[in-house]
Amino acid sequence: MNAPTEYLNPTEAARKLGVSVKALRIYEQRGLIEPTRTEAGWRTYGPKAMDRASEIVALRAMGLSLAQIANALGQEDVDLDALLAAHQSLLEGQMRQIAEKAERVRQRRSHIARRQPEETADETRTSPTPAPPAVVFELPWPWGGERFELLDIHPLNYVIGPLGSGKTRLAHRLAETLPGGVFIGLDRLADGAAKTKTQLAKDPGLSARVEEALTELAANGAERSDALLSLLAVLERDCEEIPVIDLIEQGLHRPSQRALIAYLRGRRANTKPLFIITRSSAILDLDRVGVHESIILCPANHSPPTPVTAYPGAPGYEAVATCLATPEIRARTEGVIAIRTNPQ
Template identity: 60%
Template sequence: MPSVNRLLHPSEAAKRLGVSAKALRLYEQRGLVEPGRTEAGWRAYGQEEMDRAAEIVALRALGLSLAQVKRVLEGDSQGLEPTLAAHQAALEAQLRQLARTVEKVRGLRSDLMQGRAPTVDELMNLQAPLREVRVAFELPWPWGGELFELRDIRSLNYIIGPLGSGKTRLAHSLAEALPNAAMLALERLEDDGVTAAKSRMDSDPILKSRVDEAISWLVEDGANSSDALVVLLAGLEADGPDALVVDMIEQGLDHATQEALIAWLRRRGANARPLFMLTRSCAILDLSAVGPDETIILCPANHSPPMQVAPYPGAPGYEAVATCLASPEVRARTAGVVAWRPSSGRLQSLTP
């Protein structure tokens, strides 16, 4: 960690560490780091606190839960084997991809020596990710059939918009247009959906093992196990689909579980199968924590075509995204509430 010659405000400390201020507060709440205090009582990070926080960030990057991080920092390495095995597998996958890229470069150099220049597409393919997915389709109602295209699909994709903006229709259209994609609709939370998910896990020991392992990680990170979480994980961990679209991923999950869930999803890495999530929760879509492998898709209120939004203030659409987000507590309190606006005639009759 670079030396710190003065006390840092939490937001500045978070920026240097490459995490959100919310993450730093969570580390503090879990007893992993204890920031100093200024004379006025404000939190402040000096060299010692920054070194400790950097260790936490590095361990989190390996895929450790906060509970595992705490044990490692206390000198207990029990339970590290599965995490290190997963990290090794990810590194080996990267090596295989690099080997394929090296072969491409070797072939292009050979062609050059024989007088054949590489095409632009061949050069671009040298930078292509392991999983390259593109999709294009005509937008359904309430749009007017405009072409919607995503050329760079990331591992985590958020779909957001106000009520009536068409975001659910966009999600269904994506599920239909993406190659071998599946949709996890809100029906997953009904009794039949819960029963079906549990039955599927009972008949598939591998899936059940994955779900159990995920729940263990999430609970250690502060989540609360529930049918809603189990059903969601059963869909996320199932083999088969090359992409998943989830309607209101936060539905039925409390604040702590949502925060643990998004941390768990991020640890999958950039090469994970694409996940599209409808959300209006600021615990799921924390604009200060959106990473390079994540995309925000906004469905504007005026039914103009959906647009990608950069996660920084001042970017086109940023304020619209921010106004759509609410805390999990507010989302739970207003679930199912539809805004009502009187007709123009009613408005006139109320005017003195």
């Protein structure tokens, strides 16, 4: 025996579809659906009407207008895929515009955070003048001499990209160009950080600052290690250097990485800038990037490095996200990455 066909009244149909009864009435007025009528004249929605209404609701959730939906569903020769492709292109363009606006807001907030209140007040009374680039240079291979401009140096700057993207070459050029720039490579870990330990033995002041920092990080879950020691010896130097650190997570387990990035965020706003290469999602948590931080992406196709806003839908956001891995995965590929990055 066949099961009876289910017909729903407007309230039941609207509840099942997740829309209002008024929305169903509008769909009907536009000729998009045609409910069945009872002998008493009441509207009911059978399987055919509900399937059609579900399709309309799905297309509306994608942002299509009722006019577009009427055109798509009302003509057999309309290419729905082409219509959706055009709509997707429109949405992506809007996301790029929003991302660009969000980046301008972020930069503005960053400038305000670093300026005196009276300077900010003066700015509001005059037309803003674009700031000159903080650093400009010709990019090395594989970019072939293209011009690179870094418009704003933040206290904490991430350099990221897939293997072979040139991020370490970019880091070397940044260290060469930045005033006081110094590249800190993976050789910091050689022989159990022997070079660092010798340096600390000769500099009691630095040794004391490093020990204080180690104690702070250990209290937040970090593990004392040669890798962490070598980083803190760089970070606690009493000089005007701008460190550019290769694979800052190398040799650190997850709790240490989390403690380290919290430590960096806590001190970066009031001290020298720092550039770090990373591919760890514990170091670069895209949900926690703040106004004092920036991301520079080296794309896989060797397009010029570009700033990326940590905002879903922003240009380059997905590419950055795909470069990141958990500390456990990064630890398993540590040797491969060291071999591939050192020659850069």
